[in-house]
Amino acid sequence: MCTYLTEKFAVEGSGKSATGWHSVNEATVYVDHPTHARFAHTVNIDFRNPAMGPAARVALELTEEDALALADAIHTALASAPAGLASRNQ
Numbered sequence: 001m002c003t004y005l006t007e008k009f010a011v012e013g014s015g016k017s018a019t020g021w022h023s024v025n026e027a028t029v030y031v032d033h034p035t036h037a038r039f040a041h042t043v044n045i046d047f048r049n050p051a052m053g054p055a056a057r058v059a060l061e062l063t064e065e066d067a068l069a070l071a072d073a074i075h076t077a078l079a080s081a082p083a084g085l086a087s088r089n090q
Contacts, residue, residue: 005031023049026047029044043064046060
């Protein structure tokens with residue numbers, strides 16, 4: 001079952017696609033049918049810069065378990081670094 005619920009938010013960073021490194025300024029997270037993964041449904045995470053077209057898109061299709069593990073790993077990595085080290089305000 002697709003939820004059709006999409007979380008879209010602004011980001012500042014870079015991502016690597018098939019055509020090289022690109023700035024990314026938008027992230028989208030949703031549960032839906034994957035394009036490539038072998039599962040019926042996945043947690044899909046897209047990073048992109050709409051001004052650069054579809055070639056600049058970086059996409060992930062993860063199982064629920066792997067998406068949660070990724071979120072936990074991000075929290076663990078940030079908790080182990082000094083506060084503000086990777087902040088926009090560095």
